[in-house]
Amino acid sequence: MRDKILIVDGIEAERSELRQMLEQDYGILEAADGESALAVIEKRCEELAVVLLKLMIPKVDGLKVLESMNTNKWIEKVPVLVIDKAGTVALGEKCFELGVSDFIRKPFETMLVRHRVNNTAQSFQQRQEFQQKVLAQTKTVKQQYQMIQKQSKDLEKSKLDMMDVFGAVAEYRNAENTDHIRHVKAITQLLAEQMMEDFPEYGLDAHKIQIIVAVSALHDIGKIAIPDNILLKPAKLTEEEFEMMRSHTTKGCEILDTIQGTWSEEHAKIAAEVCRSHHERFDGNGYPDGLVGDEIPISAQIVSLADVYDALVSDRVYKKAYPKDQAYHMIIVGECGVFSPKLLECFHDLKDKIEEVVSQ
Numbered sequence: 001m002r003d004k005i006l007i008v009d010g011i012e013a014e015r016s017e018l019r020q021m022l023e024q025d026y027g028i029l030e031a032a033d034g035e036s037a038l039a040v041i042e043k044r045c046e047e048l049a050v051v052l053l054k055l056m057i058p059k060v061d062g063l064k065v066l067e068s069m070n071t072n073k074w075i076e077k078v079p080v081l082v083i084d085k086a087g088t089v090a091l092g093e094k095c096f097e098l099g100v101s102d103f104i105r106k107p108f109e110t111m112l113v114r115h116r117v118n119n120t121a122q123s124f125q126q127r128q129e130f131q132q133k134v135l136a137q138t139k140t141v142k143q144q145y146q147m148i149q150k151q152s153k154d155l156e157k158s159k160l161d162m163m164d165v166f167g168a169v170a171e172y173r174n175a176e177n178t179d180h181i182r183h184v185k186a187i188t189q190l191l192a193e194q195m196m197e198d199f200p201e202y203g204l205d206a207h208k209i210q211i212i213v214a215v216s217a218l219h220d221i222g223k224i225a226i227p228d229n230i231l232l233k234p235a236k237l238t239e240e241e242f243e244m245m246r247s248h249t250t251k252g253c254e255i256l257d258t259i260q261g262t263w264s265e266e267h268a269k270i271a272a273e274v275c276r277s278h279h280e281r282f283d284g285n286g287y288p289d290g291l292v293g294d295e296i297p298i299s300a301q302i303v304s305l306a307d308v309y310d311a312l313v314s315d316r317v318y319k320k321a322y323p324k325d326q327a328y329h330m331i332i333v334g335e336c337g338v339f340s341p342k343l344l345e346c347f348h349d350l351k352d353k354i355e356e357v358v359s360q
Contacts, residue, residue: 002049002078002125004029005117008037008065009054009083014106018052018083021110022117034060038068045074049121052104054083055091066098075099079124081116180310181217186357187306188216194346195302202298208270215271216303219278222252246287249276273297278304281337294340301343308336309347313358324355 004027009015012032019028026049031037034057041051055062062082069075079101092103101120104113192212196204223231226248230241237245252275256268263271277300280286282293312327322330328351330336332344339347347354 002047002121003027004044004047004049006031006037006040006044006048006051008034008052008057008062010057014054014083017108018113021108021113025114025118033058034062034065037065041069041074041078042072045077048078049125050117051078051080052083052117053080055095063094063098066095066100070098077128079120081120180314183310183314183358184216184219184303184306185213187309187354188303189213190350190353190357191302191306191343191346194350195298195343198346199342204298208266208299211267211270212274212299212302215267215274215299216306218252218256218271219274219303219307220248220252221255221275222248222250224255225251246279249279249288252276270297270299273299274303276300278307280304282340283338286337301340305331305339305343305347309354310358312336324358328355 005022006029007015007018008031009018010032015030015032019030022028029040029044029048031040036059037051037053037057038060041048053062053065057065060068066075066080069080075098080099082095082100082103083106084103085106095103101124102116104116189209192204192209195202196206196209226245230237230244233241253272256271256275274297276288277286277291277296280289280291280296280300282296282301284290284292286296309327309331312322312330313324315321328347331339331347
């Protein structure tokens with residue numbers, strides 16, 4: 001409890017005068033020199049309501065006492081009133097710079113001294129309590145913010161997991177191993193990062209790449225709506241069956257529309273691009289819209305190449321896996337449709353890394 005006053009003055013009569021003015025409100029501690037004053041402050045700082053400090057005192061003068069209080073941060077815990085006659089402006093500025101709250105001028109006027117000491121003690125205590133409340137509230141806000149961040153991360157992870165689950169469902173319907181999803185995501189990541197570095201005009205950044213990689217798991221979600229007799233047919237599809245198979249691009253978008261609101265607009269937009277346009281080709285011979293060149297969203301272009309490569313090097317119901325070198329050659333020469341020259345340049349540069357991803 002801060003119920004004590006420390007009077008620091010080398011003249012006993014002046015200490016006595018101040019003691020008589022204040023002892024009815026506070027317990028009084030006294031120090032006749034700066035060295036003794038610092039010893040009391042160090043030991044009993046938490047009990048002190050105010051320090052009354054005379055500047056001209058023996059051993060360690062008042063300014064050095066203030067400097068020591070600053071060094072030890074005691075000035076932040078107890079207010080100081082300087083006892084002095086009217087001094088110079090420079091001296092007053094120096095005292096305030098060192099954290100002094102106010103001055104008590106001699107000769108002393110009992111009522112003024114008591115009011116100044118009480119007001120200083122109360123104001124300082126209120127300020128301390130306010131600061132403690134602010135610190136407590138800041139700590140609470142920080143904890144709540146950290147909790148919200150964790151919840152946000154957990155929610156984001158749940159969304160990513162949900163995309164992988166939807167993608168896995170489509171792959172199981174297609175009688176394919178979910179390694180395809182992992183491969184497509186990994187290859188998409190490599191290609192997108194290389195495109196970001198080599199071709200900044202596409203506006204790719206780490207955030208957008210993260211979304212493209214996440215939604216790449218959904219590129220074939222529309223196959224859920226394709227009948228088994230077409231989806232799992234080991235022989236060549238008829239024209240009518242092929243048209244039905246091609247509809248998985250638009251049906252995928254329809255499925256995505258049913259889960260609107262569970263993710264951001266940006267996620268939804270890029271997911272729709274990938275679902276609808278991952279079978280478009282750079283020369284306009286793809287489907288469903290016959291888009292040409294960079295009319296095809298870059299997200300769909302990247303996922304498309306990743307999808308085609310992994311499909312070539314994997315066993316499917318209608319074919320055996322091609323060797324990796326052959327698959328690479330087929331894509332480069334356009335046997336699987338025409339891809340962007342810029343994208344193929346990145347594919348060429350990443351050949352070894354992509355092969356390593358699929359081998360793992």
